[in-house]
Amino acid sequence: MNRQLILGLDIGTSSVRAALFDLNGRLIPKTFVKNERSLRSTRDGGAEIDAELAFRQIVRCVDDVLANSENSRSEIIAVTASAFWHSLLGVDKKGKPTTNVLGWADNRSHGFVGDLRKRLNEHDVHQRTGARFHSSFWLAKLVWFRHKQPDVFARTASWLSISDYVAMRLSGDNATSISMASATGLFNQRKCTWDDELARFLKIKPTDLPPIADASDHFRLNKAFSRRWPRLSGTKWFPAIGDGAANNIGSGCVSKHKAALMVGTSGAFRVAYRGEPPKKIPSGLWCYRIDRGRVVLGGALSDGGGLYDRLNHTVRLPSKAERIIAKRPPAAHGLTVLPFFGGERSTGYHENARGAVLGLTSMTDAIDIAQAAMEAVGYRFADIFEHLNEAAEINEIYASGGALRSSTVWTQIIADILGREISLVDVPEASLRGAVLLALETLGNIESIEQVSLAVGRIFEPNTDNYAVYQRALRQHKRYYDLIINNH
Numbered sequence: 001m002n003r004q005l006i007l008g009l010d011i012g013t014s015s016v017r018a019a020l021f022d023l024n025g026r027l028i029p030k031t032f033v034k035n036e037r038s039l040r041s042t043r044d045g046g047a048e049i050d051a052e053l054a055f056r057q058i059v060r061c062v063d064d065v066l067a068n069s070e071n072s073r074s075e076i077i078a079v080t081a082s083a084f085w086h087s088l089l090g091v092d093k094k095g096k097p098t099t100n101v102l103g104w105a106d107n108r109s110h111g112f113v114g115d116l117r118k119r120l121n122e123h124d125v126h127q128r129t130g131a132r133f134h135s136s137f138w139l140a141k142l143v144w145f146r147h148k149q150p151d152v153f154a155r156t157a158s159w160l161s162i163s164d165y166v167a168m169r170l171s172g173d174n175a176t177s178i179s180m181a182s183a184t185g186l187f188n189q190r191k192c193t194w195d196d197e198l199a200r201f202l203k204i205k206p207t208d209l210p211p212i213a214d215a216s217d218h219f220r221l222n223k224a225f226s227r228r229w230p231r232l233s234g235t236k237w238f239p240a241i242g243d244g245a246a247n248n249i250g251s252g253c254v255s256k257h258k259a260a261l262m263v264g265t266s267g268a269f270r271v272a273y274r275g276e277p278p279k280k281i282p283s284g285l286w287c288y289r290i291d292r293g294r295v296v297l298g299g300a301l302s303d304g305g306g307l308y309d310r311l312n313h314t315v316r317l318p319s320k321a322e323r324i325i326a327k328r329p330p331a332a333h334g335l336t337v338l339p340f341f342g343g344e345r346s347t348g349y350h351e352n353a354r355g356a357v358l359g360l361t362s363m364t365d366a367i368d369i370a371q372a373a374m375e376a377v378g379y380r381f382a383d384i385f386e387h388l389n390e391a392a393e394i395n396e397i398y399a400s401g402g403a404l405r406s407s408t409v410w411t412q413i414i415a416d417i418l419g420r421e422i423s424l425v426d427v428p429e430a431s432l433r434g435a436v437l438l439a440l441e442t443l444g445n446i447e448s449i450e451q452v453s454l455a456v457g458r459i460f461e462p463n464t465d466n467y468a469v470y471q472r473a474l475r476q477h478k479r480y481y482d483l484i485i486n487n488h
Helices: 051-068 110-119 122-129 138-148 150-155 162-171 178-182 196-202 223-228 243-250 305-316 321-327 366-388 408-418 430-443 464-485
Strands: 004-011 015-022 033-036 047-049 075-083 089-091 158-160 258-263 267-274 286-291 294-301 336-338 356-358 396-400 422-425 456-460
Touching: 004 051, 004 162, 004 243, 004 430, 015 051, 015 430, 033 051, 047 051, 051 162, 075 162, 075 243, 075 430, 089 150, 089 162, 110 138, 122 196, 138 150, 138 196, 158 162, 178 286, 243 258, 243 267, 243 286, 243 294, 243 430, 258 366, 267 366, 294 366, 305 366, 321 366, 321 408, 336 366, 336 464, 356 366, 356 464, 366 408, 366 464, 396 408, 408 422, 408 456, 408 464
Parallel strands: 004 075, 258 396, 396 422
Antiparallel strands: 004 015, 015 033, 089 158, 258 267, 267 294, 286 294, 336 356, 422 456
């Protein structure tokens, strides 16, 4: 009998990853593929990629994984994927793109957010959809298309996520998962359907949005791709889930007591659990879904590892910067950084927020600024953590993401700021693994994702003296936040 495997895909904004996994959810290293890419930034705030280019990158990733395993006698029984939340593109009646793929960072619609707050009750919409008014969500983007590109809006027959478009190209079926739909800002989290009130507001029909698939639904490849990938011709393809949901699953954080803290280019702090959304979703957080029976609650930062990279480029940090920071006392530089160089999402959702470095003197150096920025990201996580504890009782925090895996200094700083132990997850591709584990549950190979064991790497204990210093610095950060951001 041939060995049975699952192919996992991770469709991200900065890369496409893929690998084969065994039926215990273990990645087979020699099959792993990572293709770097980036969304194109425009002067007016766009963050987009050509839909055909994005699709070809994903196809090439599958090509490469199959090539890496062409001598294997294994059988690939399923393909599963995670994809970046909030992506949006339009297609016409023939399935041809009418727009590029817009990423969550595309903020060209920011000018319409204030109008949304005047015309709709943001609190009520947030409690139904789990999403505040912000340019990262579909609501503002679709209003922008309707007003700024009315011809495009009129020609568009269906609005999709990137993963829905991929499914349509591969099979002809553009159904979306509950997980992907839940992060659009147009989905009623409590009814698990598209939100009727917002659809009427946007003047779109139910058929303008993709049908919602159940967790067990799957599609098969069309004839063209069955010929291209004969090993996958009879394979079940499951609709993609959101990358944040997949990250929580892959990090072993699927209860109210375990939180996943992720720092890649951006950042996020989330809890996921079996059950319904909180009766009152905390105002600073979003609430999406893994599937019909599980929710994800958390906050996101636009600036994570990308902020450090920008600073490194701007102030030209020395190669030993982090080792120098590790030896410095906490918050002794006298600086306060507001890390909103990419705008603010959680917890204030101030659309026009800008970054700031306050307290500069003639003695300030590049290391001071870098340390203050790393600490500032930790302060933003502390704010999200405070909101999360309104709806969950977090006892354990598990960290993942490229920025934390490569920077033990930053992980320790965040542990000291939170005053909580942080365990670094010993899983290099948590989102890939999470999507595979959910597929294994659906297929009946594992009883539940909640019962899967997790390998934990290094544990970071908080330094109580540093925590006390950071509490004072956090209060100052909040004062500047209230002074500058809330009065912007």
